Amino acid sequence: MDLFPQFLANGLVMGVFYALSALGLTLIFGLMRVVNFAHGEFYMLGGVSGWFVTNYLGLDFFSGLIVVAAFMAAVGWLVDRFLIERVRGQGEEPGILLTIGLSIFLVNGTLLLVGPAPMKVAGAVAEGPLFFGPIAVTKLRLLAVGVGIALIVGAHLLIRRTRLGAAMRATFQDPMAASLAGIRTGHVYAATFALGCTLAALSGMLLASIYSAQASVGGLISLKSFVVVILGGMGSFAGAIAGGLLLGVAEAMWGGYVSMGMVDVIGFVLVILILLFRPQGLFSIRTERA
Amino acid sequence: MTLERNILLAFLAGAALLPFAVTDQYILHLAIMALFYAVLASSLNLVVGYVGEFSLGHTAFLGTGAYTAALLSTQAGMPMWVTIPLAGLVSAVFGFAIGAITLRLQGPYFVIVTLSFAEVLRIVANNWIAVTNGPMGLAGVGQTLFGDVAVTDKAGFFLIVLGIAAVALYLSYRFVYSNAGRAAVAVRENRYVAQSIGVDPFGTAMQAFVLGAFLAGLAGGFYAHYISFVGPEVFRFAFMATMIIMVLLGGKGTLIGPLAGAVIVTVLEEYLREVQELRLTLFGLIVMAIVLFLPNGLMGFIALRREQQAAKPTLNAAKERTV
Amino acid sequence: MTATTERQPLLRADDLTMTFGGITAVKDFSFHIEPGEIVGLIGPNGAGKTTCFNMLTGFYAPSNGRVRFKGQDITNRKPHAIARLGLVRSFQKTNVMKRLTVFENVLTGHYMASRQSLLATFFPGEAVRRAEREARESAAAIVETMGLAQRMNAPAHLLSCGELRLLEVAVALAAKPSLLMLDEPAAGLNSHEAGTFGAVLKTLIGRSIDALLIVEHNMDLVMSVSDRIVVLNFGRKLAEGRPAEIIENRQVAEAYLGKAAA
Ligand SMILES: Nc1ncnc2c1ncn2[C@@H]1O[C@H](COP(=O)(O)OP(=O)(O)OP(=O)(O)O)[C@@H](O)[C@H]1O
Ligand SMILES: [Mg+2]
Numbered sequence: 001m002d003l004f005p006q007f008l009a010n011g012l013v014m015g016v017f018y019a020l021s022a023l024g025l026t027l028i029f030g031l032m033r034v035v036n037f038a039h040g041e042f043y044m045l046g047g048v049s050g051w052f053v054t055n056y057l058g059l060d061f062f063s064g065l066i067v068v069a070a071f072m073a074a075v076g077w078l079v080d081r082f083l084i085e086r087v088r089g090q091g092e093e094p095g096i097l098l099t100i101g102l103s104i105f106l107v108n109g110t111l112l113l114v115g116p117a118p119m120k121v122a123g124a125v126a127e128g129p130l131f132f133g134p135i136a137v138t139k140l141r142l143l144a145v146g147v148g149i150a151l152i153v154g155a156h157l158l159i160r161r162t163r164l165g166a167a168m169r170a171t172f173q174d175p176m177a178a179s180l181a182g183i184r185t186g187h188v189y190a191a192t193f194a195l196g197c198t199l200a201a202l203s204g205m206l207l208a209s210i211y212s213a214q215a216s217v218g219g220l221i222s223l224k225s226f227v228v229v230i231l232g233g234m235g236s237f238a239g240a241i242a243g244g245l246l247l248g249v250a251e252a253m254w255g256g257y258v259s260m261g262m263v264d265v266i267g268f269v270l271v272i273l274i275l276l277f278r279p280q281g282l283f284s285i286r287t288e289r290a
Numbered sequence: 291m292t293l294e295r296n297i298l299l300a301f302l303a304g305a306a307l308l309p310f311a312v313t314d315q316y317i318l319h320l321a322i323m324a325l326f327y328a329v330l331a332s333s334l335n336l337v338v339g340y341v342g343e344f345s346l347g348h349t350a351f352l353g354t355g356a357y358t359a360a361l362l363s364t365q366a367g368m369p370m371w372v373t374i375p376l377a378g379l380v381s382a383v384f385g386f387a388i389g390a391i392t393l394r395l396q397g398p399y400f401v402i403v404t405l406s407f408a409e410v411l412r413i414v415a416n417n418w419i420a421v422t423n424g425p426m427g428l429a430g431v432g433q434t435l436f437g438d439v440a441v442t443d444k445a446g447f448f449l450i451v452l453g454i455a456a457v458a459l460y461l462s463y464r465f466v467y468s469n470a471g472r473a474a475v476a477v478r479e480n481r482y483v484a485q486s487i488g489v490d491p492f493g494t495a496m497q498a499f500v501l502g503a504f505l506a507g508l509a510g511g512f513y514a515h516y517i518s519f520v521g522p523e524v525f526r527f528a529f530m531a532t533m534i535i536m537v538l539l540g541g542k543g544t545l546i547g548p549l550a551g552a553v554i555v556t557v558l559e560e561y562l563r564e565v566q567e568l569r570l571t572l573f574g575l576i577v578m579a580i581v582l583f584l585p586n587g588l589m590g591f592i593a594l595r596r597e598q599q600a601a602k603p604t605l606n607a608a609k610e611r612t613v
Numbered sequence: 614m615t616a617t618t619e620r621q622p623l624l625r626a627d628d629l630t631m632t633f634g635g636i637t638a639v640k641d642f643s644f645h646i647e648p649g650e651i652v653g654l655i656g657p658n659g660a661g662k663t664t665c666f667n668m669l670t671g672f673y674a675p676s677n678g679r680v681r682f683k684g685q686d687i688t689n690r691k692p693h694a695i696a697r698l699g700l701v702r703s704f705q706k707t708n709v710m711k712r713l714t715v716f717e718n719v720l721t722g723h724y725m726a727s728r729q730s731l732l733a734t735f736f737p738g739e740a741v742r743r744a745e746r747e748a749r750e751s752a753a754a755i756v757e758t759m760g761l762a763q764r765m766n767a768p769a770h771l772l773s774c775g776e777l778r779l780l781e782v783a784v785a786l787a788a789k790p791s792l793l794m795l796d797e798p799a800a801g802l803n804s805h806e807a808g809t810f811g812a813v814l815k816t817l818i819g820r821s822i823d824a825l826l827i828v829e830h831n832m833d834l835v836m837s838v839s840d841r842i843v844v845l846n847f848g849r850k851l852a853e854g855r856p857a858e859i860i861e862n863r864q865v866a867e868a869y870l871g872k873a874a875a
Contacts, residue, residue, distance in 0.1 A: 035398040086582055092397045093344060097538065097581045100346075104531055105574025112567040219527060223409060226402045234398070261417040268406040275395060275403055461735055468734040469727040469745075476721050479710035486670065486703075487788040488696035488725040497731065597768065 002134070007256040008249065009135045013145055015248025017207055019241040020148040021221055022228035023155060024200035030235025031172045031192045034084060035092055037099040039200055039225055040218030041106035046072055046201025047213030048110060051119035061124035061209065068205050069198050076197025080190040088189070103218060110215040118212035121205060144206050155199060156237060168192050220264075227267035231274060246270075294545055298459050301549065305452055309445035318444035322516065324556040325451045326509055329458045330529075331536035331548035333505035336462060339543030340471065340498040342478030343396065346530055347404030350388065350411050351381040351503040353524040355510025357415065360428040360520040369434040370441070370450070374511035381507020382500050389499040393492055412525035427521025431514045447516050454512055458505045462545055465501060474498050478543075528570075532559070535573055538580050541587025550588060621684050623648050623792055623824050624669070624700070629678035631664050631848075638664040639848040642678070646792065651818060651825045653839035653856075655832075657868060661848040662828045663705050666796050670702045671695045682792070697725060701790035703781045705797050705828075711770040715780055718769055719755050722787025723748040752787060758813065759783040774801035779810070791823040799831045807831055811838045836860065844868075 025039045036042075046068055053064040083102065087094035125143050129136040159165035171178040171188040179185045204213070204221075228247055232239025247267050255263045308321055330352060337345045355377035362373040392403050415422045422428065434440045441447055465471045476484035477491045484491060514520045532555060540551030562569035584591055622645035631639040639661040646652050654662050667673040669680055671692040679688045687695050710718050727744045729737075737745075756765055759779045764772060769780060778798050785793055799807045811834045818825060829835045835842065836856040844852040844859060846868045852859060859865055 029398075035401070083578065083582070094581050094585065096344060096398065096401060097534075098578055100531075100534065101574050101577030101581060103574070104577060105571055108567045108570035108574060112571060223405065227406075230399070230402065262413060265410055265413050268410045271406055272391060272403060272410075275399060276391060464735045464737070468737070468741075469724060469729060469748075470731075470734050472717075472721045473724050475713070476710060476724070479712060480708055482672075482704060483708050483710060483784065485672075485692035486696055486701055487722050487784065488693050488701075490691070490693045 003256060005133070005135050007252045009132075009137060010256075011249035011252030012245060013137065013141050013248070014252060015245035016145045016148045017203070017244075018224060018228050018247050019244025020151060020203040021200065021207070022225040022232075022240045022244055023152060023203070023237070024196035024198070025222075025225045026229045026232070026235055026237065026240040027155070027159075027199065028193060028196035029229070030237070031168055032084075032189060033092065034095045034193075035099070036196070037096060037222060038079075038103040038106060038218075039099075039196075040220065040222030041103045041110075042072065042076070042197045042200035042218075043204035043221045043225075044110065044213065044215060044218040045075070045106065046204030047121065047208030047217070048114060048119065048215065049201070050121045050205030050208055051213045054122045055119075061122060064121075065202060065205060069202055072201035073194040073198045076194035077190045079197070080193035081186075084193060085186065085189070103222070107216060107218055114215060116215055118214045119208070120212045121208040123209040138210075140210050144210055147206055148203070151199065151202060152241065155195070158195070159237075164188075164191060224267060227271050230271050295463065297546055298463065298549075302452070302456055302459065305455075306449075309448050315444050318448055320556060320560055322444065322448050322451050324553050325448070325455045326513060326516075327532065327536060327556055328549050328552035329451070329455050329505055329509040329512075330533050331540070331552045332458050332462050332545070333502040333509065334533045335537050335542055335545075335548040336465070336498045336502035336505070338537055340466065340474040340478065341393070341495045342474075343393075343400045343495075345392075345404040346401050346527075346534075347388070347392075347406070347408035348502070348506055348533060349525045349527070349529050350404075350408040351385060351506035352510040352513070352529060353408070353411055353415065353522075354384045355381045355507030356514040356520045356524045357422065357428070357510075358507070359511035359514040360431045361421070363432040363515065364428055364430060367432065369432070369436045370511075370515055371436045373515070374450075374454070374508055377511025377514070378504045378508040381510065382504035384507075385500040385503025386496070389496050389503075393495045393499060408525050408530070412522050415522040415525060422522070425522060427519055427523075428514075429519045431518045431520065433515060433518070441515075451512055451516070454508050458508065459545065459549075461501060461505065465498070466545060470494065470497055475543075531570070531573060535577055535580075537587075538577065539584075539587055541589030541591075541593075544587075544589040544593075547587050547589040622646060623650075623683065624826075625681045626665075626669065627679050627681075629665065629668055629680070630676045631661070631668055631673060632676045637848055639668070639675075639845075642845070642848070642850055644843050644850065644853070646824050646826060648823045649818060650840050651814070651827065651838050653835040653842040654826060654828045654845065655830075655835055655842060655859075656845035656851070660845040662845055663796055664848075665845070666702055666705075666794055666828065669794065670700060696788060696790075699789075699791035700794070701785045701788045701792075702794040703785050703796055703798060705800075707774075707777050707781060709769045709777060709780050709784065712768060714766050714768050715756060715761055715772070715783075716752060716765050718780055719752040719783050719787045720748060722755075722784040723752060723789075725788055726751075755783050755786050759786075760809070760813075775803070775806055778802060786817070786821055789821070792826065793817070793822045793824075794826040794828075796828045797830060798827065799829055799834050802831075804833070807834050810834070814838050 021043055024042065025036055028034050028036050049068050049071055050064055053059045053067050054061060059067060079102065083098055084095065087098055123140050125139045127138060127140060129138050130142060159168060167183045167188050170181070171183060171185045175185050228243040229240055231246055232243030250270065251263050251266050254266050305325070309318065312318060334345065334348045337343065337348065358380040359373040359377040362368040362376060388407050392400055395403055416425055433442065441450065473484065473489040473494045476487065476489055477494055481491055510524065536551035536555045537548050539554060540547030540549065559569060562572065580587065625645040627643050629639055629642045642665065654665065656662055664673065668675045671690050674689050679686060681687065682698055682700050685698065687698065710721065713721065727748050729741055733741050756762055759782060761776060761779055761783065764776060769777065772780060778801055782795060782798055799810055802810055814825065815838055827835065827838065839856055842854065842856055842859045843850060844865050851868055852862050852865050
């Protein structure tokens with residue numbers, strides 16, 4: 001019983017990570033109605049390119065983060081302009097298939113280039129735990145949680161408080177009216193996709209400094225992100241955060257008290273139960289759309 | 291309809307002659323895999339093409355079938371003629387249970403939840419060591435067909451998988467060209483019209499889904515005996531990716547499409563066998579290219595060409611009428 | 614003794630009400646249809662006609678009220694279950710199976726007549742083959758009746774607007790309904806085509822269907838085919854009567870015809 005606070009803390013830390021990784025997915029779905037099956041691969045590319053810029057270009061962690069953000073924004077922009085745009089307005093299925101193809105391409109292309117071995121991204125601070133009463137958290141994790149929260153808040157402000165964000169929301173609500181009002185909707189879609197892609201990549205690099213980057217990690221990340229997003233309600237920002245925390249804590253408790261082996265089942269079981277009883281997701285009491 | 295049937299019959303008849311014409315074990319192995327994949331792709335096509343929803347969890351049924359056959363064979367020493375049909379039946383039961391949950395969902399929810407089921411089964415297979423032997427898998431799956439007749443060579447396995455393919459194509463053909471198949475197409479094309487002519491969308495989708503699960507289970511049962519080993523990898527996404535490509539490339543919603551897709555992709559895979567990553571990289575590109583440029587696959591492309599040919603004379607006829 | 618207790622109406626709706634959030638689209642609407650009747654349901658745009666169709670056929674669950682069909686309470690039943698009782702509707706927004714041919718669309722419409730067990734699907738016997746043959750013959754006949762014979766094998770997406778509306782009616786007829794409900798079937802037809810169409814509708818009664826409920830903005834058509842007309846305005850019943858009476862009705866003229874003329 002003594003371990004409960006520690007499990008809870010571990011769960012909440014993981015929860016923030018889950019929420020952060022799922023943010024890009026829910027943003028792209030909420031604003032663009034694209035179900036991005038290549039989401040985990042963008043996350044993976046963030047980690048791998050983070051490894052590249054810190055190890056080969058010798059950048060420190062935070063400069064690396066900025067370079068990776070710029071690079072992945074460009075990737076996201078191009079993917080939208082050259083792929084997603086071609087199936088816009090054709091319903092969900094072509095987008096799903098297209099991004100499945102993209103994900104298969106990205107995983108295996110990366111495997112071809114850098115191989116399957118884990119790659120460690122140099123962290124911003126040294127390893128070593130901090131103690132808060134009975135709870136121990138490593139400095140690295142604490143920092144990652146801080147950066148993660150900053151990213152979540154930043155993305156929220158970008159969408160709520162900037163002109164780009166206003167254009168995004170307008171385009172999402174009524175593309176026709178938005179384009180009549182002079183908004184270049186093509187650019188807005190591309191920018192949204194780029195933003196979602198960048199968020200995925202940044203969480204990938206951040207977490208690669210704790211775990212490590214690996215070419216094949218994307219599938220699992222996509223799945224977990226889908227779990228988080230369905231738990232919270234597709235397209236909802238607040239839902240993604242709640243869903244992330246819920247999944248993190250549920251897994252930590254299950255792993256701590258029941259069994260370590262089947263921990264990954266929890267998320268799927270939750271999703272199946274939720275879709276059975278509350279198909280709109282747990283928290284979507286008409287939550288704001290991103 | 292009759293054209294499609296004749297092509298299928300010709301394909302099966304041609305295939306039946308293969309083991310007598312070819313003794314090269316390697317080519318026979320390829321042919322076996324092509325037919326195995328043809329069954330899988332046809333079964334996935336029943337879901338993708340006739341339920342109209344995209345399942346990413348079809349490996350659940352492949353894996354269930356494979357484990358069923360492997361367990362029955364290694365634990366109870368049952369021969370293939372019992373294990374393979376039972377593998378299909380157990381998968382069909384799983385299909386019914388999974389369908390009862392997933393077929394209420396649409397679009398991305400359906401995609402993700404079917405995928406979740408396959409993942410859950412994979413994790414269970416990995417961890418329920420008492421039954422599945424965990425990551426080590428079940429080795430030494432028997433090769434007896436019935437009594438003490440054992441299948442010892444590739445030609446034997448080829449004839450078995452050909453039999454399964456014949457069953458799969460027969461059942462698919464009957465379903466697709468039946469009243470129930472038309473109802474499924476109606477649901478896929480227009481849910482409202484379907485309901486207003488008395489079609490129960492859920493019940494109809496369930497029929498196609500369970501049939502697809504049954505056929506995938508048969509394929510899985512065969513696979514267990516042929517490879518003689520089953521591990522949690524049968525639930526992996528790689529199988530799923532291969533099946534998707536076959537169905538999309540050939541053309542979903544047709545019977546010949548998945549067959550053609552299976553043959554093409556099996557041969558292609560073999561060419562690129564040495565370089566697994568390169569192969570899958572290309573697969574990814576192919577999937578994207580198909581979605582962008584050939585959305586109805588090769589069969590759709592051929593049908594479109596024929597439709598255009600056929601449309602020309604009617605256009606002229608229409609002109610004559612107006613004059 | 615009123616007429617309704619002696620003879621069951623084919624369809625009877627009592628106090629149907631439908632609210633969407635704050636909007637009340639239909640309020641306490643009651644009406645009935647007798648066998649052999651053609652009833653016209655009219656009203657200005659947004660009056661609630663389509664909403665009524667959706668409640669009667671199970672696509673919407675009414676917020677209040679009941680629907681009885683052939684003496685059974687069908688309120689809150691699933692659309693396909695209602696269709697199986699013989700109540701079949703068409704849609705205001707054209708709804709056909711675009712990628713199938715005209716013939717295939719109508720053949721698919723015969724679903725209920727050819728329903729069979731799973732076993733019979735996989736191992737069809739003589740009965741199934743006969744049902745299939747009959748469905749095909751009937752489909753061809755219906756296509757003919759609706760004047761689409763020349764387009765028999767054309768994919769539906771190549772059809773003109775008017776032809777699509779006819780195809781929709783053909784698909785609904787294929788389901789062999791006893792009560793057919795058509796939502797603006799003549800939208801997109803020119804006045805000559807609408808006239809022919811009206812004549813076809815009248816021949817259906819007693820031959821293919823028992824009764825017809827038609828929503829239509831084409832007044833000439835509605836007035837000429839209907840035995841009785843029900844007028845909806847702002848979700849409430851405004852008037853009911855023979856076409857001649859409705860034309861005379863001042864309130865209706867104000868609410869509807871006057872507005873249309875303005
Ligand atoms: N699903 C819905 N959600 C919200 N409001 C609806 C819905 N369906 C209909 N309404 C509203 O109900 C009212 C009645 O609409 P309905 O479509 O039944 O009218 P109608 O008589 O068929 O009009 P029209 O002649 O234009 O077809 C309208 O105000 C409409 O906006
Ligand atoms: Mg209407």
